Amino acid sequence: xxxxxxxxxxxxxxxxHTVTGTAKxxxxxxxxxxxxxxxxxxxxxxxxxxxxxxxxVSRVRLRDLAAVLWIIxxxxxxxxxxxxAFAPGYGTxxxxxxxxxxxxxxxxxxxxxxxxxxxxxxxxYGAVLPSVLLFIATTRPPEFASSLHRIGVPYxxxxxxxxxxxxxxxxxxxxRTISQAQQARGLDTSSRASIPVRVRNLVSxxxxxxxxxxxxxxxxxxxxxxxxxxxxxxxxxxxxxPLRGRDAAVMLLGVALVIVxxxxxxxDGGRYWNVFAG
Amino acid sequence: xxxxxxxxxxxxDADEAVIELRDVTFQYRAQSEPTLHGIDLTVRRGEKIAVVxxxxxxxxxxxxxxxxxxxxxxxxxxxxxxxVAGAEPAAVPLVRTARHVGTVLQDxxxxxxxxxxxxxxxFSLENQEVPSAQMPERVRAAATAxxxxxxxxxxxxxxxxxxxxxxxxAGVLVDEVDVLLFDEPLAMLDPxxxxxxxxxxxxxxxxxxxxxxxVEHRLEDVLHRDVDRIVLMADGRIVADAPPDEIxxxxxxxxxxxxxxxxxxxxxxxGAPVTAAQRPANAERIELTETQIAAIRTWVASAGDxxxxxxxxxxxxxxxxxxxxxxxxxxxxxxxxxEGVSTRIGRGEMVGILGSNGAGKSTLxxxxxxxxxxxxxxxxxxxxxxxxxxxxxxxxxxxxxxxxPGQMISASHIAEEIALGLRARxxxxxxxxxxxxxxxxxxxxxxxxxxxxxxxxHGQKKRLTIAAVLALEPRVLILDEPTAGQDFxxxxxxxxxxxxxxxxxxxxxxxxxDMHLALEYTERVLVMAQGRLLADAHPADVxxxxxxxxxxxxxTTGLYALARRCGIADPSALVRRFVAADRAARTRPDAPxxxxxxxxAPEDTPAADGGAR
Numbered sequence: 001x002x003x004x005x006x007x008x009x010x011x012x013x014x015x016x017h018t019v020t021g022t023a024k025x026x027x028x029x030x031x032x033x034x035x036x037x038x039x040x041x042x043x044x045x046x047x048x049x050x051x052x053x054x055x056x057v058s059r060v061r062l063r064d065l066a067a068v069l070w071i072i073x074x075x076x077x078x079x080x081x082x083x084x085a086f087a088p089g090y091g092t093x094x095x096x097x098x099x100x101x102x103x104x105x106x107x108x109x110x111x112x113x114x115x116x117x118x119x120x121x122x123x124x125y126g127a128v129l130p131s132v133l134l135f136i137a138t139t140r141p142p143e144f145a146s147s148l149h150r151i152g153v154p155y156x157x158x159x160x161x162x163x164x165x166x167x168x169x170x171x172x173x174x175x176r177t178i179s180q181a182q183q184a185r186g187l188d189t190s191s192r193a194s195i196p197v198r199v200r201n202l203v204s205x206x207x208x209x210x211x212x213x214x215x216x217x218x219x220x221x222x223x224x225x226x227x228x229x230x231x232x233x234x235x236x237x238x239x240x241x242p243l244r245g246r247d248a249a250v251m252l253l254g255v256a257l258v259i260v261x262x263x264x265x266x267x268d269g270g271r272y273w274n275v276f277a278g
Numbered sequence: 279x280x281x282x283x284x285x286x287x288x289x290x291d292a293d294e295a296v297i298e299l300r301d302v303t304f305q306y307r308a309q310s311e312p313t314l315h316g317i318d319l320t321v322r323r324g325e326k327i328a329v330v331x332x333x334x335x336x337x338x339x340x341x342x343x344x345x346x347x348x349x350x351x352x353x354x355x356x357x358x359x360x361x362v363a364g365a366e367p368a369a370v371p372l373v374r375t376a377r378h379v380g381t382v383l384q385d386x387x388x389x390x391x392x393x394x395x396x397x398x399x400x401f402s403l404e405n406q407e408v409p410s411a412q413m414p415e416r417v418r419a420a421a422t423a424x425x426x427x428x429x430x431x432x433x434x435x436x437x438x439x440x441x442x443x444x445x446x447x448a449g450v451l452v453d454e455v456d457v458l459l460f461d462e463p464l465a466m467l468d469p470x471x472x473x474x475x476x477x478x479x480x481x482x483x484x485x486x487x488x489x490x491x492x493v494e495h496r497l498e499d500v501l502h503r504d505v506d507r508i509v510l511m512a513d514g515r516i517v518a519d520a521p522p523d524e525i526x527x528x529x530x531x532x533x534x535x536x537x538x539x540x541x542x543x544x545x546x547x548x549g550a551p552v553t554a555a556q557r558p559a560n561a562e563r564i565e566l567t568e569t570q571i572a573a574i575r576t577w578v579a580s581a582g583d584x585x586x587x588x589x590x591x592x593x594x595x596x597x598x599x600x601x602x603x604x605x606x607x608x609x610x611x612x613x614x615x616x617e618g619v620s621t622r623i624g625r626g627e628m629v630g631i632l633g634s635n636g637a638g639k640s641t642l643x644x645x646x647x648x649x650x651x652x653x654x655x656x657x658x659x660x661x662x663x664x665x666x667x668x669x670x671x672x673x674x675x676x677x678x679x680x681x682x683p684g685q686m687i688s689a690s691h692i693a694e695e696i697a698l699g700l701r702a703r704x705x706x707x708x709x710x711x712x713x714x715x716x717x718x719x720x721x722x723x724x725x726x727x728x729x730x731x732x733x734x735x736h737g738q739k740k741r742l743t744i745a746a747v748l749a750l751e752p753r754v755l756i757l758d759e760p761t762a763g764q765d766f767x768x769x770x771x772x773x774x775x776x777x778x779x780x781x782x783x784x785x786x787x788x789x790x791x792d793m794h795l796a797l798e799y800t801e802r803v804l805v806m807a808q809g810r811l812l813a814d815a816h817p818a819d820v821x822x823x824x825x826x827x828x829x830x831x832x833x834t835t836g837l838y839a840l841a842r843r844c845g846i847a848d849p850s851a852l853v854r855r856f857v858a859a860d861r862a863a864r865t866r867p868d869a870p871x872x873x874x875x876x877x878x879a880p881e882d883t884p885a886a887d888g889g890a891r
Contacts, residue, residue, distance in 0.1 A: 140393075141393040142392065142393045142394055142397045162393060163391060165393060166390070166391065166393050166434065169433075169435045170387070170435070173435075174685070177649075177680065177685060178685050178686070180644075180647075180649040180669060181678065181680050181685060181686050182686075182688070183668075183669040183670055183673070184647055184648075184649075184669050184670065184672065184673030184676075184677070184678055185670075185673055185698065185699035185702065185746065185747070185750065186670050186673060186674075186699050186702035186703045186750070187698065187699065187702050188670055188702070192668075201702070203688070204688040204689075204698065205688070207688045208684055208685055208686065208687060208688050211684060212682075212684050212685065215684070216388055219383070219385060219388035219389060220388060220389065220391060222347065222351060222383070222389075223383055223388065223389030223391065224391055224401075225350075225351065225372055225373075226345060226347070226372065226376050226381050226383075227376060227391075227401050227402040227405065227449065227450075228373040228376060228402050228405040228406060229391075229401070229405050230405075231371065231373045231405060232405060232406070232407055234407050235404055235405060235407060236403070236404050236407045236408055236409060236410050236413075237404055237410060238392075238396060238397050238400035238403070238404060238410065238413045238414075238417070239394075239397055240410045
């Protein structure tokens with residue numbers, strides 16, 4: 001009965017599903033950190049290729065995550081436009097050369113350096129976000145918290161993540177109900193109303209939602225305290241699979257994803273692989 | 279009062295008191311007066327007791343005292359001595375008490391912390407750092423005891439209220455507790471599920487020897503299975519503590535805002551009240567005298583013709599034809615929530631929509647209001663097909679009041695809240711003022727008109743949401759579970775108010791699984807099961823029809839059993855007679871309602887508590 005989540009676990013077991021959450025988390029963290037350090041084109045391309053392979057073996061379909069992918073794509077385009085609008089000369093600044101491809105108005109000339117820079121930024125999206133999405137789509141939610149805990153995140157923080165996941169569907173449903181009830185009273189939040197009216201009406205929806213959520217938190221924390229949460233220094237997990245060979249391999253890959261760009265920093269003599277040099 | 283010296287069930291350590299309260303007085307920090315006064319209570323190992331009392335009687339606070347939430351979480355001044363499972367809950371950490379005393383809170387969904395059933399049951403084990411490898415076995419054992427072992431992998435949003443409650447029970451059973459505390463376990467359940475819960479609690483008591491304390495005001499449902507004692511509370515004191523038969527026969531329940539079992543009330547109406555020796559707690563077991571049976575028969579026969587005439591529906595204001603609705607996507611995976619529902623509701627009628635949770639009652643209302651799209655059929659209002667109308671336009675004609683008032687109130691003052699919808703519809707100030715004044719009177723909110731919303735009790739908030747909807751002057755008013763969780767006195771007060779609204783010409787549809795409500799306040803009910811309309815009849819006919827009640831997960835009331843025991847061929851005649859007598863009693867000015875207007879104490883209405891802080 002619950003509506004299909006925009007972003008959530010996809011129950012269609014593939015190879016990635018059999019890897020423990022912990023191992024996948026290490027891989028994702030590796031990819032994120034690696035992409036943060038590395039601006040090297042070759043590395044980012046390799047990371048993108050890895051993402052494509054991972055999608056392939058995950059049996060997660062693009063359609064499963066269509067909504068999120070569209071959002072990301074829109075952001076990517078917007079981000080690129082904004083970079084060009086506000087810093088059209090940043091590429092030149094970075095690489096010290098200037099090859100004008102198209103003579104634009106004012107300072108908005110299209111240079112090869114700028115395009116190269118923006119390509120790198122775009123590749124970062126392509127390298128990082130699919131792996132994060134894949135992690136979420138192939139890891140059963142109960143495993144999130146235990147995986148976070150196993151890589152060193154304090155269990156209270158880890159459990160907070162799990163609890164947030166637990167309540168997302170409830171809050172979604174509640175939002176829908178409240179919003180419909182307010183619409184029935186004439187408080188329109190759809191596109192038919194003007195923006196200021198919509199904002200005001202949306203407040204009338206969010207306020208009860210917020211108060212309801214606070215009450216819910218009160219209940220949950222009472223229930224958790226009654227069942228002994230937060231008393232001990234540690235915690236064990238019901239949903240914790242032992243690590244196996246493939247997990248070790250995946251984790252090694254994750255570590256490599258961080259080491260490679262670190263090495264490239266030295267090789268390239270900076271964060272960028274300057275194709276315009278020499 | 280008396281505490282029984284001899285107990286039915288012998289037990290090795292029968293005399294060991296597992297709960298012992300001596301002269302306990304407790305005052306919440308934010309309150310000016312104590313919520314509990316001089317409480318003395320002993321519960322021995324293996325006993326099963328029910329604590330009943332109106333809202334604000336202190337029964338929930340008493341429960342919090344036993345599990346340590348008072349004073350660990352809800353602070354205040356505590357005097358006297360409290361001992362539970364050999365320790366003072368106030369002096370030891372909360373979790374130490376929780377090892378012995380398991381609490382099942384009222385809202386089964388709020389306390390579900392795991393992402394799956396198994397994980398939720400394991401929660402306490404995880405906190406105790408039990409190795410992962412040992413958990414599945416213990417989880418399975420607890421789940422089996424609570425009857426939920428077949429759903430271990432399910433997510434909370436895929437479970438019904440009754441199933442969630444079973445998960446909560448398993449989640450405390452996993453600790454092998456000696457005592458189980460239930461805080462209004464029936465409040466969120468439909469009648470059949472409620473009976474199953476009562477049966478489960480009884481099984482845990484009998485088979486595992488767990489000491490049980492149930493706080494509840496739906497006494498008749500609790501008495502579906504035996505309890506050893508009933509503790510009756512009023513105004514923070516224990517006013518009676520005795521075996522159920524004595525309490526039920528004593529007449530004290532009515533005086534303290536608790537609805538007595540219907541068969542007992544009927545016998546009283548017929549002029550043949552019961553005595554404790556007749557074991558009146560359960561309609562199946564009561565030992566009726568010849569005089570009583572004769573009295574009931576005469577009483578029923580004296581009624582003459584009571585609403586037995588075929589009903590002629592007044593001119594249709596709301597017509598539904600072949601209505602269907604599939605929820606959750608049209609790609610064949612959706613759930614058929616409604617199928618082929620056709621009916622006609624006349625202008626000015628008050629109709630109950632009965633059925634279990636998930637039977638399609640709420641979906642029907644949501645489709646009428648445009649919250650969900652109909653996948654088949656039409657809805658007509660005064661002959662006009664409303665399919666093209668958006669939600670807002672439907673809202674002008676059909677008002678929908680959600681169960682939880684918190685979901686509807688967004689302004690901080692009463693008048694503002696009422697004006698919100700009017701302003702959105704672009705009415706001028708004079709008209710807004712006129713309508714606000716008028717609904718303030720209708721809903722009895724005039725005395726509170728300048729109050730902030732946060733200072734209102736639950737029942738008053740509920741009235742406010744109705745006022746805000748009524749201000750739009752809809753022709754049809756739909757209410758979802760209007761009286762859920764309210765005690766008898768509040769319930770009566772509230773339903774009388776709705777009856778007055780209905781008398782003013784508004785058509786009222788009541789979605790409920792409370793059969794008493796349907797019986798006492800409606801002349802017609804629609805019974806739904808699995809998305810279909812199962813029956814459309816007088817409530818007395820429905821609730822004495824074993825076939826319909828079984829198919830709709832309703833239960834026959836004690837009146838049905840009484841009719842059978844008295845050899846009355848048509849049980850619905852007895853029900854009609856009783857309802858007529860009950861209504862007559864209600865319309866008398868000295869009707870034995872109230873303690874209701876006193877406003878509820880904080881533990882039952884968190885909002886009022888919040889306002890006081």
